[in-house]
Amino acid sequence: MVGYRISAQMEIPQLQMPMIRPLKRSTQSQQVLVTGGSGFLGMYCILRLLDLGYRVRCTVRSLTREPEVRRTLEQMGASSIGASLSFIEADLSADPGWDDAAAGSSYVLHVASPFSVGQKDGNIDTIGIARSGTLRVLRAAHEAKVKRLVITSSFVTMSYARERDTAELTEADWSDLSIPTLTAYVRSKTLAEKDAWDFVRRKGGPELTAVNPTVILGPVMCPDYSPSISLIQGMLDGNLPLAPKLSYGIVDVRDVADLHIRAMTDPAANGERFVAIAGETMSIYE
Numbered sequence: 499m500v501g502y503r504i505s506a507q508m509e510i511p512q513l514q515m516p517m518i519r520p521l522k523r524s525t526q527s528q529q530v531l532v533t534g535g536s537g538f539l540g541m542y543c544i545l546r547l548l549d550l551g552y553r554v555r556c557t558v559r560s561l562t563r564e565p566e567v568r569r570t571l572e573q574m575g576a577s578s579i580g581a582s583l584s585f586i587e588a589d590l591s592a593d594p595g596w597d598d599a600a601a602g603s604s605y606v607l608h609v610a611s612p613f614s615v616g617q618k619d620g621n622i623d624t625i626g627i628a629r630s631g632t633l634r635v636l637r638a639a640h641e642a643k644v645k646r647l648v649i650t651s652s653f654v655t656m657s658y659a660r661e662r663d664t665a666e667l668t669e670a671d672w673s674d675l676s677i678p679t680l681t682a683y684v685r686s687k688t689l690a691e692k693d694a695w696d697f698v699r700r701k702g703g704p705e706l707t708a709v710n711p712t713v714i715l716g717p718v719m720c721p722d723y724s725p726s727i728s729l730i731q732g733m734l735d736g737n738l739p740l741a742p743k744l745s746y747g748i749v750d751v752r753d754v755a756d757l758h759i760r761a762m763t764d765p766a767a768n769g770e771r772f773v774a775i776a777g778e779t780m781s782i783y784e
Contacts, residue, residue: 640697713748
């Protein structure tokens with residue numbers, strides 16, 4: 499297992515991609531709105547989009563983050579960003595900014611989540627913001643006549659199904675929200691994705707695809723990393739006396755970013771849910 503220490507100065511190792519069909523470059527300089535673009539996964543999505551010739555509009559809670567995001571993307575290998583990347587202020591918890599953010603966009607990658615590192619679980623307001631924020635993005639995309647929206651959901655939206663005939667999970671499975679021990683994160687992700695599917699059924703658009711990754715790991719180049727990365731950092735720093743007896747499905751952040759763009763552009767991906775996992779589960783000890 500390759501270990502990554504959290505560092506803003508680290509060199510990103512080359513990813514050995516499997517033999518899959520290459521993504522096509524944008525020939526019309528189409529604009530893609532990326533919510534949560536200052537975060538761990540969001541930055542990798544932006545990096546890949548810019549590399550493919552798309553114009554990217556990134557939402558941030560405060561425009562003071564723009565210089566930091568640009569600098570980090572350059573450290574990650576982006577070159578000649580210039581006007582290909584723009585920023586707009588918009589918050590999942592409020593209406594202002596979302597219509598302007600979506601205007602002129604062909605696609606939306608809704609990566610943003612109200613959950614952040616160090617946040618205590620069980621905050622009912624966070625669940626509400628996850629749901630209302632998703633609907634704000636969808637309404638803006640619908641008004642802007644966006645072709646397709648890809649929502650970053652999670653494997654937890656299906657992994658807590660109470661009763662299954664087999665051990666195999668499919669895109670038809672949903673976590674059972676009547677289970678009393680479910681965390682706020684599981685509830686927020688499940689409810690927000692269900693809200694998204696309900697919205698497109700009622701409104702008839704935009705096209706919708708969900709990406710449901712397992713635990714996302716990989717090189718960290720920004721301060722807004724995920725709770726999963728925070729756990730690994732705690733172990734590397736010696737802050738956890740024992741390794742929790744837990745096992746997870748693991749997936750590389752760069753593969754998840756690649757999957758978002760495939761889900762965005764492949765006609766057959768409309769209306770689908772895609773689980774992102776690298777292979778067998780791995781224990782924390784491993």
